[in-house]
Amino acid sequence: MIEGDSAGARRGQTGGHAEARTLAGMLWEEHVVASLDSDTDLLAIDRLLLHERTGGVALKSLDEAGRQVLAPGQVFATMDHIVDTFPGRSDKTLMPTGTAFLTAMREGAHKHGITLFDLHDPRQGIVHVISPEQGIVLPGVTLVCPDSHTCTQGAFGALAWGIGSTEAEHALATMTLRADRPRDMRITIDGVLGRGVTAKDLALQIISRLGSGGAKGYIVEFAGSAVRGLDMEARMTLCNMATELAAFGAIIAPDETTFAYLQGRPFAPAGAQWDAALADWRSLSSDEHAAFAVEHRFDAADVAPMISWGTSPQHAIPLNATVPTAEALRGSVGQADYDRALAYMALAPDMSLLGLPIDAAFIGSCTNSRISDLRRAAAILEGHHVSPGLRAICVPGSTQVKAAAEAEGLDRIFRDAGFEWREAGCSMCFFAGGESFGAKQRVVSSTNRNFESRQGPGTRTHLASPETVAASAIAGRIADPRFIESEDE
Amino acid sequence: MTPLVALEAIAVPLMRDNVDTDAIIPSREMKSVSKTGLADGLFAGWRYVAPGSRTLDPAFVLNDPKFADARILISGANFGCGSSREHAVWALAEYGFRVVVAPSFSPIFRANCVRNGIAPIALPEDAVQQLAAAAERGERVAADLGSLTIRTGAASFTFTMEDEARTMLMEGLDAIELTLKRREEIAGFRQADAARRPWVYLRKTTDSV
Numbered sequence: 001m002i003e004g005d006s007a008g009a010r011r012g013q014t015g016g017h018a019e020a021r022t023l024a025g026m027l028w029e030e031h032v033v034a035s036l037d038s039d040t041d042l043l044a045i046d047r048l049l050l051h052e053r054t055g056g057v058a059l060k061s062l063d064e065a066g067r068q069v070l071a072p073g074q075v076f077a078t079m080d081h082i083v084d085t086f087p088g089r090s091d092k093t094l095m096p097t098g099t100a101f102l103t104a105m106r107e108g109a110h111k112h113g114i115t116l117f118d119l120h121d122p123r124q125g126i127v128h129v130i131s132p133e134q135g136i137v138l139p140g141v142t143l144v145c146p147d148s149h150t151c152t153q154g155a156f157g158a159l160a161w162g163i164g165s166t167e168a169e170h171a172l173a174t175m176t177l178r179a180d181r182p183r184d185m186r187i188t189i190d191g192v193l194g195r196g197v198t199a200k201d202l203a204l205q206i207i208s209r210l211g212s213g214g215a216k217g218y219i220v221e222f223a224g225s226a227v228r229g230l231d232m233e234a235r236m237t238l239c240n241m242a243t244e245l246a247a248f249g250a251i252i253a254p255d256e257t258t259f260a261y262l263q264g265r266p267f268a269p270a271g272a273q274w275d276a277a278l279a280d281w282r283s284l285s286s287d288e289h290a291a292f293a294v295e296h297r298f299d300a301a302d303v304a305p306m307i308s309w310g311t312s313p314q315h316a317i318p319l320n321a322t323v324p325t326a327e328a329l330r331g332s333v334g335q336a337d338y339d340r341a342l343a344y345m346a347l348a349p350d351m352s353l354l355g356l357p358i359d360a361a362f363i364g365s366c367t368n369s370r371i372s373d374l375r376r377a378a379a380i381l382e383g384h385h386v387s388p389g390l391r392a393i394c395v396p397g398s399t400q401v402k403a404a405a406e407a408e409g410l411d412r413i414f415r416d417a418g419f420e421w422r423e424a425g426c427s428m429c430f431f432a433g434g435e436s437f438g439a440k441q442r443v444v445s446s447t448n449r450n451f452e453s454r455q456g457p458g459t460r461t462h463l464a465s466p467e468t469v470a471a472s473a474i475a476g477r478i479a480d481p482r483f484i485e486s487e488d489e
Numbered sequence: 490m491t492p493l494v495a496l497e498a499i500a501v502p503l504m505r506d507n508v509d510t511d512a513i514i515p516s517r518e519m520k521s522v523s524k525t526g527l528a529d530g531l532f533a534g535w536r537y538v539a540p541g542s543r544t545l546d547p548a549f550v551l552n553d554p555k556f557a558d559a560r561i562l563i564s565g566a567n568f569g570c571g572s573s574r575e576h577a578v579w580a581l582a583e584y585g586f587r588v589v590v591a592p593s594f595s596p597i598f599r600a601n602c603v604r605n606g607i608a609p610i611a612l613p614e615d616a617v618q619q620l621a622a623a624a625e626r627g628e629r630v631a632a633d634l635g636s637l638t639i640r641t642g643a644a645s646f647t648f649t650m651e652d653e654a655r656t657m658l659m660e661g662l663d664a665i666e667l668t669l670k671r672r673e674e675i676a677g678f679r680q681a682d683a684a685r686r687p688w689v690y691l692r693k694t695t696d697s698v
Contacts, residue, residue: 033671033674033675033678034671034674036653037651037652037653038652039651039652039653040651040652040653042668042671042674042675044675044678044679044682046689053519053574054574054575056522057522057523057524060522061524065665067665067669071679071690072693073690073691073692073693074689074690074691095517096520097520097521100521100522101522104522113693115693138688138689140686140689141689146573146575147572147573148571148572148573148597150573161597162573162597163573163597163600164573164574164575164578164597164600164601164604165524165575166575166601166604166605166664167600167601167604169665170664170665170668173665173668173669174665174668174669174671174672174675175675175679176668176671176675178653178664178667178668180651180653182596212507212567212570213566213567213570213593216567216593216595216596217596244570246567246570246593246595246596247596248596267691268688269687269688273687273688274688276687276688277686277688280686312507333506334506334565336504336505337505337506337507337565340505430511430516430572431515431516431517432516432517433516433517433518433520449509449511449571451509451511451512451571452511452512452534453511453512453515453534453540454511457515457534457539457540458540
């Protein structure tokens with residue numbers, strides 16, 4: 001590679017000799033340090049993100065092996081998974097032994113010179129919310145984190161994927177990973193989403209069609225006019241759910257929307273470096289004739305607000321549909337799994353979910369906790385109150401999102417509607433041993449997983465958009481956000 | 490890591506699709522900043538009669554005495570989906586499993602297995618069903634990474650595995666150690682790449698490259 005090559009020439013767009021490549025394929029190739037065998041490459045890692053659930057374990061293990069962190073400047077850490085989200089929180093957590101995780105993360109970060117967004121840092125929050133906020137994720141980078149929802153950050157045209165703790169140690173010590181090259185899938189979504197239909201609904205519809213293993217071994221490029229029309233936060237929501245397809249990762253080619261979002265962010269390049277970066281990023285897209293091993297197409301106009309009925313994200317239906325029969329699902333869901341899911345959720349075939357009484361409502365998580373999510377939910381909640389006796393919680397994705405929401409008065413709308421207004425973190429997206437919704441409690445949730453006991457032992461989770469969560473909280477039943485009366489109308 | 494070349498053992502069939510890592514080890518069972526002490530939390534939501542309890546639920550297959558010494562786990566499609574928590578693999582390993590057989594695995598879970606000496610063996614659905622039926626009858630299952638075969642009684646199935654994963658498992662290699670041998674190559678790459686994409690290489694005074 002000759003230094004000073006222009007990005008376009010480097011990416012082979014000028015000559016007719018280079019093979020047409022996908023965006024993911026070209027980023028992969030540009031990061032190969034060494035080819036280890038026909039399937040596996042040693043890949044350079046540009047960004048490593050840690051959190052207190054596994055960051056402390058990884059750093060401790062690294063210490064025990066006597067290894068160093070190669071490039072602390074390219075590593076960032078936050079407190080999100082275990083930390084409490086109650087107002088006035090401290091290192092003490094409702095989760096027994098949680099403090100040890102916070103302490104280990106903090107000590108490890110300080111010892112190794114890793115930037116940590118600690119408990120009372122205004123930059124703290126869910127890793128996949130704060131990395132974009134801070135301009136840590138950038139187009140064209142490889143980014144890994146010991147968290148399965150790392151695919152969220154592919155929304156920026158980055159090669160971003162979730163890893164385990166041992167892999168995190170590997171990246172800490174070498175800024176590389178030994179990785180098997182994924183195959184390429186493209187999901188093209190054209191058209192325009194209908195009123196009240198969001199990226200979350202789109203993601204749930206795609207998963208319900210392709211199944212929870214539908215993208216196993218693939219990196220999914222989301223393309224098409226509907227995707228181009230999404231803002232960055234909606235793109236993140238879409239990419240976030242790709243792990244529920246068992247995808248290696250998700251990616252969206254960066255465009256002016258991406259660049260506008262990143263410009264001026266604290267860790268994004270500035271000045272002349274911004275100009276150089278921008279010139280490079282503008283050449284980041286799949287070649288016109290790039291071959292994808294699998295292609296799927298969706299029409300945005302066909303997407304309705306969605307809700308999950310079972311215990312896998314693929315168990316999702318349009319809000320106004322009925323619980324599918326085992327026969328309708330034959331080939332995708334086995335009879336025993338189907339029966340188990342219905343029994344756990346206390347539902348029956350052909351039942352309508354609209355109108356089903358609920359016990360709780362949750363807005364938060366790396367899927368749907370950004371400022372635009374809170375704005376849309378607040379627009380529905382304004383002038384209403386949640387149903388009597390219903391527990392409703394809103395957890396902003398980051399301390400910055402919380403501050404922005406408060407500056408706009410959104411916190412007042414949530415509180416007046418009867419929602420708890422929390423500090424930033426993953427909170428009750430999963431049950432860590434502290435807070436839970438309780439057995440047999442039916443929750444409509446803006447999160448990403450409706451697994452058995454995910455939100456607490458025996459808790460029944462229905463995944464939906466923040467709008468649907470808000471509308472259902474008001475009604476005390478699963479409700480369609482398109483039919484909640486606005487105060488102004 | 491202990492090398493894994495071949496293993497003949499009792500196998501336990503847990504025949505459900507989409508067994509997620511929250512089910513393999515609930516988050517509430519990951520109590521210490523450690524890779525050990527996790528075996529008791531394995532499948533805690535299914536294995537015990539109530540959350541937090543340690544009273545075994547006799548209805549759960551792992552608690553069937555005939556599977557007490559199982560070292561091979563057989564399960565359904567998309568095994569290990571969900572959270573990337575490596576604790577799921579540490580718990581399986583500590584409990585004694587060295588092989589998991591399923592029609593498919595979540596990619597992160599699969600990589601975690603290889604890094605911890607557990608062989609993730611993917612077989613077609615009907616082959617998995619045959620092995621599960623044999624395991625249910627109490628027949629032992631033999632997995633061989635050398636010949637890439639798994640058999641029970643008269644039935645034998647071949648599987649595929651990437652060379653890298655197979656070598657790691659068979660030789661019990663530490664991936665970090667192997668990669669550190671390429672230190673100079675990595676430094677060379679980073680230096681050249683930093684000239685091309687300087688904005689990627691955020692520096693702190695403690696950085697060594």
